[in-house]
Amino acid sequence: MTKKNRKVGVSRRGFLKTLGVGGAGMLIPSGALAAQERVPQPSDGELATLLDLSKCIGCGECVSACRESNAAKFPEPKKPFPEMIPASRAKPEDWSDKRDLDGRLTPYNWLFLQNVEVVYKGEEYDINIPRRCMHCQNPPCANMCPFGAANKHENGITRIYDELCMGGAKCRNVCPWHIPQRQSGVGLYLDLMPSLAGNGVMYKCDRCYQLLDKGELPACISVCPEDVQTIGPRHEIVAQAKALANKMNGFIYGLEENGGTNTIYVSPVPFDLLNKAVDKGKGKPHMKQVADVMADETNLATATLIAPVAGIAAGFLGLGAKLMKIAGSSGESKGDSDES
């Protein structure tokens, strides 16, 4: 964070004043404005977080807090890992000896910082981007999981159940940001057919559900000295993000991405600049525009409603109604001898 982008940023207090202080469910971390402080309630429905990138100083407090808050959930794999077949394709992924690695997403690091220097409109910006699961509104990682291990909850959290996950990494494959990370040697697959199916458990940010359940803030939000993040009902967060972007002449990421996410970034520089500048690769997500990957399925779902109606209509029109005259005897008709 440079002085320059501090100029662009708005202090939380000033910002809240201009907004007339967020709606009833708006959540302001840390002590300063205790009167407005309110932890989201289940009745608030889908919760979203707002990340004001003009404020983040890249101190890394959130990264450490995430690890501490979630340490009990981290995998303790059994070694040696079971042999997997075929060995050339089913390769174990092991992060258990690299638990301290914090430069990317791993099963032991669900949040990391991307740092970029970009020039925009002749000004230099040093931007830090906390990256973790976006908590999509219609998450493909959950929709496509064939075991029901990944699920979206009513409060907007997408969580992977470690006791059900087989570690096939399909969620990572279908996630537009390839967020979930695999650790081999743990989970349900060990009790089934470890050599033939599964390869561990997938891990990612679960938005500190255990804290939210207790009425507390996710660790990365409460620890941040700059109050970069705000959490609240999505509609309020969206309104706040738009107001903030307006105020700083900035840009928003997450409103439309993958059909809408419950993580909204607001930045003083365009996201395509950030995307070009960030270090991308395994465990280091991009910031590209993302179309809704479930859009075709959403359309096809309408067809699953129409199909039986069409079938019923065709039935009443007599399509294929006529039974063949085989008089109960066997082996006469030819037409269908090809069936199983």
Place this chain on the structure above:
Amino acid sequence: MKARPYPGWITRLFIFAMTALAATGMMQMPLAKRYFISEIPGLSWTADFFIVHKLHYIFAILLLFVVALVVVHWLRDWRKQLALSTLGRTRVIILGGLIISGCLRVFRNLPNVTLNPDIVVTIEWVHLALTMVMGGVALAALIRKQSAYARKP
């Protein structure tokens, strides 16, 4: 093999839809790449989860059409002339379960729909288990030469 009294194209469409659903259904699990299925010439698409997913939807649409058509005929006319075999009745029940659980999965995948995770897990495992049971019963029916669901009594 016992002949079926109902039109052959209905049978063929049904068997095609079921086979295609079983194949694309299995491919919902991440095994095409691991087991080199996507390596087979012409089958590289099996490793694309989105393609396989959309195909599963499309074959489900086909199946729903055929099943609705047959149900209408059955209720209007066929039930007076035909009788379900025991294995036929068993498969009708399994099929009903597959369709209900499958449609619930489609419902769950809609934007703005968030089902309780415990319910989703149940739907998911019911669908997967019924697929396996259906495979078993279909095989049994084939061996006993009773693959027709219904016959003239």
